[in-house]
Amino acid sequence: MIPLPTAPRARLRSAALALLLFLVAGVVACGKDTDAPADGGPVQLSVFWYGNQRRAELTEQALQAYTRRHPGVTFRVTWQGSDGYYQRLATQSAGGNPPDLFQLDEDYLTEYAQRQIALDLTEFVDRRRIDLTRLSPSLVQSGTVNGRVMAVAAAENTPALVYNRGLLRRLHLREPNPDMTYDQYVSWARQVTVRSGGRVAGTMDPSADIRALWVWLRAGGLEFYRGRQLGFTADDLARWFEFWQDARTSRATPAAAVVQAANSGDPARQLVVTGRAAASFAWSQQLTELQRNTRDELALAGLPGAANAQWARASMYWAAYRGTRHADTVADVINFLTNDPQAGRILGDERGLSANLDIRQAVQSSLGDRAARLSATFETAMAERFGPAPPPPPPGQARIRALLRTAAERAESGRATGRTAAADFVEQANTALSG
Template sequence: MHPGIRTHRRRLLRGLAAAAIAVPLVLGAAACGDDEGGGSTSDPNAPVRLSVFYWGSEARAKLTEDALNAYKAKHPNVDFEVTWQANQGYADKLATLAAGGDVPDLFALDDNMLADFATRNVTADLTEYKGGKIDVSKFPPSLVEYGMVDGKLVGISAGENTQGLVYNKTLLTKNGLPEPTTGQTWEQHIDWAAQVAAKTKVPGTQDPSADYKAFWVWIRQQGKDLYSGKELGFTADDLAKWFTLWKGARDKGATPTPDIIHEGNVTDISKQLVVTGKAGTSWVWANQMPELKKNTKDELGVVAYPGDPSGQWARSSMYWSVARGSDKKDAAVDVINFLVNDQEAVNILGTDRGLPSNIDLRTAFASTVSDPNMKLSIQVENDLASKFGKAPQVPPKGHSTFRSELVKAAENVQFGRATPEKAAADLIAVVQPKLG
């Protein structure tokens, strides 16, 4: 560890598998105050200590530390107080820090948190830095747009991602079955999955009716969207049609049984059904394919979700944001610019937070990749780039409620506890009041 970087972490109880690593928040240089203006010292060489907070695995922590070390090698006056933890509980911890006026100078968010923390005035508006201290000219436009809330640029994309349908290529090849393709309709995908199940006795596809990513793509392909401002962008009838589509798939034997579907809904990426042999496909993010491959000897493939690929978009997998009350905004912004626009940093971080946001640096990085699975995930997303639709709005506060209620509603249908219509109406009634 570099002497200028202090990293804090601790292990939770072994039983908390979803939150295997966490850290105490010891932020000796945490930000506070209400100043919205930019600023730090006028002397660019004056000593600066920046507090940094993010979530991730030990592998991500090592990559991030290496990248910050690379920054420090070029800016020896800058020290970092780094804190990281598992995803579970991260938003709650950040909210606690915000309530106490002790927000880290630089911190990570995703689209489940961005609008929430922006509307609480936790995040700084970085618009004034755009085109200056932060260069986003090489980013896909939708990645920049997807970091805006109420007209303010509050997050800089740490990486690009999109939905990916990962399938067991070995299973298909061994049984002389065709591979799924980008552009096949949802009905064609279900028929294909039923064919796989009939030939291999392995359900062709995980049932994604509880997966917000899959529903989001499908509803966009219907000419609607997940949200319209602070309202849901779809009706109960739309959602009932989605549940009915997958009821038909279950009736055809194209998906696993409800208990196995539930297992796929609640497990982490290392135990998705495509690698445990309980389904021929899993519905994930495209950049997760290499991580899935680590957990199976079978060859995997990845394509877009079914339907018109313009329903997908260049999604920011994670953002870097700056504390609104930080008196070190200039320094924090400079670190962000380094992490996303410096080839050395990009090569260090790789695809851990998604494909590099800077297209030019992504291309250069891709030429250095030796892992065939990482190469494939990069290729698939690059191929889809010309087909992407316009990015949706950042989900409003309450998005996490929708995600949890979708799982509950979908499983109520799967287990026969509710009709598609009843489950959809119940979800609307619970979620809509939570948005804002």
């Protein structure tokens, strides 16, 4: 079996934040927490999110549905791709012109909460202005920082193996299953490589993937973070890198150059759709987009190892600006996007499965796309096996992601041993988290 991680030997120094967010804090401190009735007006709320054209169209439709019910409330919307989104959001806040309602992901939630950029929503949850009773406890926990509700999950998503079912049928090989150990999974992947005559490797190498590493750590009783520091040692990470180095040597994974082309996470570059591997590590909700990039039939399986090492993850969150003049109205819009059946039908599964369990069930039955239905069915089945959610990551996770990718690629390419790359990562991560 793959060696499980050992307990951390030392605590790292506490986390600090980027200079730009430091400047933002000064501006936010001057903001007001006044509000306006949800049905009052006229009120215009600014809304900002990242995503593609389809997300923009559906989100605007949902906001228009809110306006039809509350004619006094209109929206000024702005959206863009993910690249540069957080730089623009921080610049807007520092310049005193932040959006009233904006989209966050787990990399930045704690930063925006601790710098008091995001509005504390606890009061609205306590008063049921934002109703979270139909969200799973883990999903509610994922938006809670230091006991305060700082954001609400816009949807739920789950890490998964996306595999080429059509290829496996042609090779007369069994499909992966969620009860495989990592050793069994790599053994299965070697069979794919051999049976295909080396034309297709069995699996993507996920050593640079923070999702896969985090789940593996939890299977060994660890977390990626312990408070504001790493929750594992260089020895733990070295075992992870060395395991995948062995998989590469046995040809269960492709060459390093092929793997690194897919490390960005761009769906179009995933090896399961470029034909370079039979399986990739991805988000289950990405199945629809991945399927568009290949003629072969794709399917989903759980990650190798203990299923309860996974948890209900928010694909992204809705958060409000602490200085908004319309806090009560913003809270009502968040509640609408979270709990209203019409909003749920409009938004569908574009950001992931609805955070509201009732709406999720209703939307799941109406999905027209095969891949979307398969993704919804998979996530619903996995929910029964989830473990508890960890707290949101500390400030600096975006930097930690980048450092992990650099360290993993050094190990993948042989520019450093797994042990050296791991030691360098831990040192650099310590610096990034401690400032």
